[in-house]
Amino acid sequence: MGEVLPRGPQSYFRPVIDSFPWWRNAVVYQVYVRSFADGNADGVGDIAGLISRLPYIASLGVDAIWINPWYVSPLLDGGYDVADYRDIHPMYGSLEEAKRLIDEAGAASIRVLVDLVPNHTSWDHAWFKAALDADPGSLERSRYHFLPGKGKHGQLPPNNWKSVFGGPAWTRVPDGEWYLHMFDVSQPDLNWDNPDVREEFIDILRFWLDLGVSGFRVDVAHALVKEADYPDATEDDTDSVLSTPTGEGHPLWDRPELHDVVREWRAVLDDYQEKMMVAEAWIPKWERLAKYVRPDEYHQAFDFHLLKASWNPEAVRATIEGSVAAATSVGSIPTWVLSNHDVIRHVTRYGLAPHVEERAWLLSGDEDRLDLDLGLRRARAATLLLLGLPGSVYLYQGEELGLHEVHDLPEGVIDDPVWERSGHAEKGRDGCRVPIPWKREGPSFGFGDNGSWLPQPEIWSELSVESQDGVEGSTLELYRAAIRIRAERLRDDESLEWIDVGPGALAFRRGSGVTCLINYGDQLVPRPEGVLLLASGPLQGDSVPANTAMWMADA
Numbered sequence: 001m002g003e004v005l006p007r008g009p010q011s012y013f014r015p016v017i018d019s020f021p022w023w024r025n026a027v028v029y030q031v032y033v034r035s036f037a038d039g040n041a042d043g044v045g046d047i048a049g050l051i052s053r054l055p056y057i058a059s060l061g062v063d064a065i066w067i068n069p070w071y072v073s074p075l076l077d078g079g080y081d082v083a084d085y086r087d088i089h090p091m092y093g094s095l096e097e098a099k100r101l102i103d104e105a106g107a108a109s110i111r112v113l114v115d116l117v118p119n120h121t122s123w124d125h126a127w128f129k130a131a132l133d134a135d136p137g138s139l140e141r142s143r144y145h146f147l148p149g150k151g152k153h154g155q156l157p158p159n160n161w162k163s164v165f166g167g168p169a170w171t172r173v174p175d176g177e178w179y180l181h182m183f184d185v186s187q188p189d190l191n192w193d194n195p196d197v198r199e200e201f202i203d204i205l206r207f208w209l210d211l212g213v214s215g216f217r218v219d220v221a222h223a224l225v226k227e228a229d230y231p232d233a234t235e236d237d238t239d240s241v242l243s244t245p246t247g248e249g250h251p252l253w254d255r256p257e258l259h260d261v262v263r264e265w266r267a268v269l270d271d272y273q274e275k276m277m278v279a280e281a282w283i284p285k286w287e288r289l290a291k292y293v294r295p296d297e298y299h300q301a302f303d304f305h306l307l308k309a310s311w312n313p314e315a316v317r318a319t320i321e322g323s324v325a326a327a328t329s330v331g332s333i334p335t336w337v338l339s340n341h342d343v344i345r346h347v348t349r350y351g352l353a354p355h356v357e358e359r360a361w362l363l364s365g366d367e368d369r370l371d372l373d374l375g376l377r378r379a380r381a382a383t384l385l386l387l388g389l390p391g392s393v394y395l396y397q398g399e400e401l402g403l404h405e406v407h408d409l410p411e412g413v414i415d416d417p418v419w420e421r422s423g424h425a426e427k428g429r430d431g432c433r434v435p436i437p438w439k440r441e442g443p444s445f446g447f448g449d450n451g452s453w454l455p456q457p458e459i460w461s462e463l464s465v466e467s468q469d470g471v472e473g474s475t476l477e478l479y480r481a482a483i484r485i486r487a488e489r490l491r492d493d494e495s496l497e498w499i500d501v502g503p504g505a506l507a508f509r510r511g512s513g514v515t516c517l518i519n520y521g522d523q524l525v526p527r528p529e530g531v532l533l534l535a536s537g538p539l540q541g542d543s544v545p546a547n548t549a550m551w552m553a554d555a
């Protein structure tokens, strides 16, 4: 990787272009529609609820929303099992309502990104049903990966590939063939060597672009193409959605051929104005992640390194430098993200005792190892770090309220297929998908008029929008202020210069004269010269306490 960002206290990089497209330094708010707002009192979020809350989203000052899959689906993986890519699940509304949402959001200067799920369909998709009805070797089967099994009677799976959700990645159908599913058994993988598949997705892209969306978040963008002769995998760490292996030459992940598909999509987007696509690619190696954001591929890729970095200034700085260097080496810009619908909410992650293995902790839920006050202090500080950086920031609904992971959901309500497929060894991702509390009181704290599909903790009354709206110092008002200041002062600035503030803390100055300091240690750190713009918590005179961040402007 080219050293775009020299290491050392004066690290600095300059804008690569003069005027920036909207997405380069955007703040994008992720809407998990099922859990955002329920407009028809059935306990499930929907488009009507989302439309009714557009003024709230506008009040945050974000540039765009990304909506998790809202398509027709049996919802066996929260909608990432799509049965019809061109229609809305009736539980969420209709295509007309989707159009209304796109238009009304646009009128409020909020762009809409939708989720594209190209690696697999649902087993309810017309193509897969046709494949099951057709014979081995048929055109219908060739759109997926159907193979004969191994062993004398074909009774063994074609190879040793494992599903990310646990268990083998192959399931046998009655005539004896096996089909590939890298995720749930209900999510058969598409065959990207098949021209029908390629054409279909180009058409799907155009369908949503013509409806007015500004782009796409692309699901498991590092999957798609599989090695042609299906060799056994030598690496065996496909157990978690968070740790997909991406070593060079893996038969399943991060195949070089997938970049041809991405270039085809990019050409489609380039036919329109101001459209973008962001890749969900869990790629540990920056030089490989950078390949996804070459000028004729994705505009951006989620960079999950910061999400995984520990609460430590050296680790965080190395992560920022690595992310910046990787993205800018190909003319792109990093993305920053701490939470989404797949990971434990970061208030909880930051509140866990050191060395606790997070997913294992979720099963035990040992509260002696969790300090939520500390987690919230750190989360608020990390927000100022994130929003102080050049590049795009992706926020997950509810983080602006300081919501934590609901780790103690009763087993009976668990919906994530990970729970069953892992043989109850993984609790899954429902704890970060609990519906938003809008009001202090009432059924489901204002999420809807009739309860919520996952139970909310009582304490969320205090964290509701109503409890925080207009309240100085609340997490909600901290987010609003930070996003506003960022828009006013940082949007057209892609520079960053590190400032040495001694051990335990990190500080950088942006070319536009804003300095961000974050204290990871337990000692007070003197605050830099200048005018205080914002702090994540109370300062002590001229000092920044532990687990606190602040922004200063040049005097």
Ligand code: NOJ
Residues within 6 Å of the ligand: 077, 078, 080, 117, 183, 219, 220, 280, 341, 342
């Ligand atoms: C990544 C999505 O974010 C996750 O929720 C889903 O389960 C997998 N991809 C499979 O589509």
